[in-house]
Each structure stands twice: as C-alpha cells, then as structure tokens.
Amino acid sequence: MTQLHRPHGILWIGTALAVALFAGAAQAAYVITTSGQRIDGTDIRAKSDGEIILTTAQGTRSFYQGQYTRAVADKPAEIDQAAKLAEAKKFDEAIKLLEDVAVRYRFLDWDVQARVALPKVYLLKGDAAGAVAAYDKLFTASPKTKEDAEVQWSYRQALLGAKQYDRLETVLKDVIAKGSRADAARAQIMRGDVKASQNQLEAAALDYMRTVILFSGERAVQPEALMKAAETFEKLRDARAKELFRKIVDDFPTSPQAAAARAKI
Numbered sequence: 281m282t283q284l285h286r287p288h289g290i291l292w293i294g295t296a297l298a299v300a301l302f303a304g305a306a307q308a309a310y311v312i313t314t315s316g317q318r319i320d321g322t323d324i325r326a327k328s329d330g331e332i333i334l335t336t337a338q339g340t341r342s343f344y345q346g347q348y349t350r351a352v353a354d355k356p357a358e359i360d361q362a363a364k365l366a367e368a369k370k371f372d373e374a375i376k377l378l379e380d381v382a383v384r385y386r387f388l389d390w391d392v393q394a395r396v397a398l399p400k401v402y403l404l405k406g407d408a409a410g411a412v413a414a415y416d417k418l419f420t421a422s423p424k425t426k427e428d429a430e431v432q433w434s435y436r437q438a439l440l441g442a443k444q445y446d447r448l449e450t451v452l453k454d455v456i457a458k459g460s461r462a463d464a465a466r467a468q469i470m471r472g473d474v475k476a477s478q479n480q481l482e483a484a485a486l487d488y489m490r491t492v493i494l495f496s497g498e499r500a501v502q503p504e505a506l507m508k509a510a511e512t513f514e515k516l517r518d519a520r521a522k523e524l525f526r527k528i529v530d531d532f533p534t535s536p537q538a539a540a541a542r543a544k545i
Contacts, residue, residue, distance in 0.1 A: 309334065311343050312350040324353050326387035353388040356381050362397070371405035382421075392422045396431065399438060408441025429463075436470060445474050465495035469505050476512065485512040503528055503535035510541065 309324035311334050323335040330345040343351065358377040365374035378401065381394040395418040402411035415435045418425055425431050439448040448470070455467040472487030488509035491501065510524035521544070528541035 309353050311348050313348050324351060324388060330387050332387065351388055353385055353390060356385060356390055366401050366404060371401055374401050395421055396425065399434065403438060408438050411438035412442045412444060440470065440473055440477065448474060461495065462498050465491050465498040465501045469501060472508060481512050481516055485509055488512060503532040503537040507537040507541065
C-alpha cells in the first residue's frame with residue numbers, strides 16, 4: 281500500500297497490537313438498573329426475550345427489559361483466546377470465537393464487545409467487505425455504537441477498502457455538513473481517498489487541497505492532507521508537488537510525514 285492510500289488512524293495496525301482491540305470492561309457479573317443501582321452477583325444468564333437472571337448472595341433475581349440499562353457477565357475466556365489468535369494471524373479462528381460469543385452472550389454486554397472487535401479482525405485480515413458486513417450487524421444489534429467516533433471512522437475506512445463508494449460518499453457528505461470541523465476535515469481527505477482509489481487523480485488532488493485550504497485551522501490533519509496532495513501531484517507530474525513537500529518539512533517538521541517529504545526535496 282502506497283503512502284497515498286494509507287488509511288487514517290489505527291485501522292490497519294500490525295497484529296502485535298491486536299490485543300488492544302479486545303480490551304474488556306468488568307470481570308464480575310452485575311446488573312445496572314434503570315435507576316442507576318448496581319447489583320452484583322455470582323452468576324448471570326439471559327433469556328431469548330432479554331430477561332436477565334442474576335444469582336446473588338440473597339438468591340436469584342429477575343430483571344426484564346426496561347428494568348435494566350446494562351447486564352454484564354464474567355469475561356468469556358474466548359475474548360482473550362481470540363486476541364491471541366489474531367496476534368498469530370489466525371484470523372478465521374478468531375472470528376469464529378467472537379461470533380460464538382456474540383450469540384451466547386446476547387444481552388450480557390460481551391456480545392456487543394465481540395461485535396465491535398469482529399470488524400477490526402476482518403480489517404487485520406485484509407477483508408474490508410467482511411468488516412463492512414460485521415459493522416452492519418453491529419449497528420443493527422447495538423444502535424448506540426453508531427455514536428462512537430472511533431467505530432464510525434473504522435466503518436468509513438472499511439467502506440473505502442471494500443470499494444463501496446456510493447455508501448461512503450453519502451456518509452461523508454453528512455459528516456462534512458453536520459460534523460465538527462475536525463471530522464469534516466478528515467471526511468474531506470477521505471473524499472480524496474475515494475477518488476484516488478478510482479485513479480481519478482486530478483479530482484483527488486482537488487479534494488486534498490480543499491482540506492489544506494478550507495481547513496487550515498485543523499493542524500492535526502494538515503500533514504496528511506498535504507502529503508496526499510503532494511504525492512498525487514507527483515503522480516500527475518505537477519510542479520506543485522515539491523512545493524507541498526517543502527511545506528510539510530517547513531511547517532510540520534515533527535509530523536510522521538516529514539521524513540518522507542524531506543526525501544522528496
């Protein structure tokens with residue numbers, strides 16, 4: 281993968297960091313009621329209709345949907361097993377374990393955590409289409425995850441990798457129109473990535489330069505936008521490439537892009 285098409289963020293990280301994708305929450309079984317009370321137990325299970333059965337020191341208690349906001353089981357051993365499998369690049373085995381957790385721990389928190397991890401494993405595997413399908417299932421099972429910024433950017437990157445450009449363009453338009461300035465800037469860069477992925481280099485360069493010019497105040501994204509614009513101009517044999525490489529070195533000397541830019545001037 282060339283630097284021009286390098287995804288933003290941690291989505292295509294090496295498998296040595298795979299364990300971080302499975303960071304779990306609590307280890308003990310408990311229920312959080314709608315009033316905010318936490319009730320701890322020694323065992324917990326869920327029925328198919330969402331009724332939660334919690335075993336406590338005082339006996340067994342039932343909680344029906346609408347009576348609790350969260351129910352958490354002990355951490356399944358399969359979670360850590362899946363992380364180790366992903367580190368070993370045994371992605372299909374990791375996926376199978378996580379899918380099993382998602383089914384067996386429905387309503388018990390770990391189903392959502394497994395579904396959040398699943399598309400990341402697909403991305404580590406290099407299967408962007410599988411990641412998109414996993415995200416679609418996640419959003420259906422847990423609509424609240426749509427509000428998670430990290431999840432959303434990972435989802436957008438999966439759409440790009442899967443070449444589902446129409447869906448991605450719809451999402452990016454919404455982010456640019458309604459999102460924060462920082463998110464809008466990232467979305468504008470990704471618009472350029474869409475064009476670059478289709479070898480529409482002049483259009484890609486224009487989108488990258490829109491980020492450079494219209495979002496100049498968002499300094500965190502400027503080195504990436506400048507680098508992608510410079511690399512695209514270089515492909516087009518446009519003299520502006522060297523100007524942009526130099527701007528990265530002069531204005532963002534400590535950025536990750538600076539070393540590569542310095543070699544170009």
